[in-house]
Structure formats: structure tokens, C-alpha cells
Amino acid sequence: MKHFLARHPAASAQRRHTQPTAGAAADGGRAGWTGWADWLMGAALAALLALPLPGAAADAYPSRPIAMVVPFAAGGPTDVVARTLAASMSKTLGQSVVVENRLGAGGTVSAAYVAKAAPDGYTILIHHNGMATAPALYPRLPYHPLTDFSFVGQVADVPMTLLGRHDLPAANLAELVRYIRQNPGKVNLANAGLGAVSQLCGMLFQKAIGVELTAIPYQGTAPALTALLGSQVDILCDQTTQTLPHIKASRVRLYGVTTTARIQALPDAPTLAEGGLKGFEVKVWHGIYAPKGTPPAVIARLNGALRAALKDPAVAARLADLGAQIVPEDKQTPEGLRTWLQSEIEKWSPIIKAAGVKAD
Ligand code: MLT
Numbered sequence: 001m002k003h004f005l006a007r008h009p010a011a012s013a014q015r016r017h018t019q020p021t022a023g024a025a026a027d028g029g030r031a032g033w034t035g036w037a038d039w040l041m042g043a044a045l046a047a048l049l050a051l052p053l054p055g056a057a058a059d060a061y062p063s064r065p066i067a068m069v070v071p072f073a074a075g076g077p078t079d080v081v082a083r084t085l086a087a088s089m090s091k092t093l094g095q096s097v098v099v100e101n102r103l104g105a106g107g108t109v110s111a112a113y114v115a116k117a118a119p120d121g122y123t124i125l126i127h128h129n130g131m132a133t134a135p136a137l138y139p140r141l142p143y144h145p146l147t148d149f150s151f152v153g154q155v156a157d158v159p160m161t162l163l164g165r166h167d168l169p170a171a172n173l174a175e176l177v178r179y180i181r182q183n184p185g186k187v188n189l190a191n192a193g194l195g196a197v198s199q200l201c202g203m204l205f206q207k208a209i210g211v212e213l214t215a216i217p218y219q220g221t222a223p224a225l226t227a228l229l230g231s232q233v234d235i236l237c238d239q240t241t242q243t244l245p246h247i248k249a250s251r252v253r254l255y256g257v258t259t260t261a262r263i264q265a266l267p268d269a270p271t272l273a274e275g276g277l278k279g280f281e282v283k284v285w286h287g288i289y290a291p292k293g294t295p296p297a298v299i300a301r302l303n304g305a306l307r308a309a310l311k312d313p314a315v316a317a318r319l320a321d322l323g324a325q326i327v328p329e330d331k332q333t334p335e336g337l338r339t340w341l342q343s344e345i346e347k348w349s350p351i352i353k354a355a356g357v358k359a360d
Contacts, residue, residue: 106195
């Protein structure tokens, strides 16, 4: 606000009226009254200028780089979507959107950080289903996804794939389930921590086959996939945005996709439901958030840049290559994200509670 006050023409007018006039006591007080009136007007103007001016602030926005906080490791599925969007949004906004990876606690470290950041549009969050699952998983979550954020819009949906290390002695889903049952306590499953979609998918898989696996948590599925490729872990459920090239190069075993229908990127891969896990479905969705109280005009700028990015042919091509599907326009809105998040909290909370999975 200081810099605005210094530049505004009315500001210098106000500076000229900081004192009553010198002749205040002469002329039976008339000149004095005029002086005081001028002074009061000046003071009132100064007070007005000191108030936040949302319109002016929003016009100037953004005047410096914006941090897009990513809750998981660089190079992983969320990071890939973030960097694709950030490059395009930077062009529309005329300022760099810089990706910042803040890792920990299955994505909740990042969400807590953004919830507490200044609501000025310079710190935003990209997150996935973890926004909806965290309240059920973390009894002491330091934020609420519905009340501590302003919503920018949804981005894209991404299928997941259930993978095994290349040397796992199970060629398909039925063989995998048999192998797990025949080797109790021996098979482990990598994930990106409580709140990650890899954890959600793994939890549903264990429920579906009625066997508990040893979980090996990482700070994202980028390091988890590296461990799978090196045969240090046995199974990983992860998004096509990261797994497609490895599946196509046969560097991992593919046991199925987590969507209800087969996907275009892997037309020969059966769904897990087809493979025998009835009703199995996990679809990853992404949203962009700002701290609660971010001015509506700033949200509108961010949303405009998001929507422009989703229409950018380079973004569309990149996301399609990764197996992601841009969400319909009604979901790209702040309200589209908010209502979807609410429905996802209502969907997943009872499932997670019934599974008895939660942080200590
Ligand atoms: C990642 O970006 O590493 C993943 O989205 C983590 C996950 O949720 O599985």
C-alpha cells in the first residue's frame, strides 16, 4: 500500500493538508474552522488511502513470481502436471510461476504451509485426492480443506496403474494375488505416505484381496518408482503421468489400470475390476488452491491463467501423452473444485474410517 500512496496524485494533496492553517485563530475563528475542515478532510483522505484497495491491488497482480507448491518429490506425477501448467500460466500472467516441492506427511506439509501463507496470490498449491482423504487419515490435521483455502479450479484426471518389479514371479493380476497369498509377510508395497493416492490405491488393493502388505513410504512416487525399477520394493500403484514410459519399455510388470474402463494410452491393459477386483476404481484429480481470503480479483486472474493453460495446445498435448484428461470447463472453476472436493471428502472419509487406517 505504501508504494501506492506515494505515487497516487491524491497522496500529495493529502500531504499538503497535514496541519491546520496558520491563521486559525484570526477572523473570529472562521479561517481556523476552514483550516481544521481542510485538515480533517486531508486526514479522512489519508485514512481512505490507507485502506486496502482490492481493485488496484488486483490490477497490479502479479507483480512478482508466484510459488506453486507441490506436495511430493520433483519429477513425480504431481510435479509433472505442476510444471506443465506453470510454464503456460507464467505466459498468461506475465510473471514466473515457480514450482516449489515441499515434501512430507503424505502431502499435508504442503497443504498446511499454503493454508497459513499470506492470502495475496503469491503462494498457491496444486494437490490431488489427498486434499479429500487427509481429514479422515489425520486426526490432528492443522487445516481443513474446505474452510482454509480459496479455490482456483480443477485441472486434469489421471488413471493409476498397479505395477510390480520386473522380476516379480507373477505375470498377471491373478498370479500376483496367488503369489501374495502364498508368501505371507514377504511382499511389500511402496507408497508416498498417508494421504498419497499411491497409499489410497494400495489400501483398496489390500482390502480387495484381504491381505495386509508391508508399506514402504517415500516422499513421492518418483523415488518409489526408482526403488521399484531397482527391485528394492515389490509393488507400487502409481499414476500414468509417471509410469507410462516404464510400462511401454517393459521395465515393470503391469497388473492393470485403476479406472472403470480401459484407457486409450494402454488399450491392452485390463482394468483391475476386469482382472477380478470387482468395483475397483481410483481416479486421480488435481486442483489448484490459494490461502483462504485471497481477493476474488486475484482468484479470477489465477483461474483465467489456469483455463488458458488448459486450452494451450502444448499443455493439452503433454497431458494427453501422459494419459491425463483435462477436466470439463465447469470443473475448471473455483466452485467446480469446491463442490468436487466436498463430494470426494464425503466419498472417501467413510471408506478410510472403515479401513481403520490413520496417522498416530
Ligand atoms: C507424487 O507426485 O509423487 C504422487 O502424486 C504421490 C502420490 O500421491 O502417490
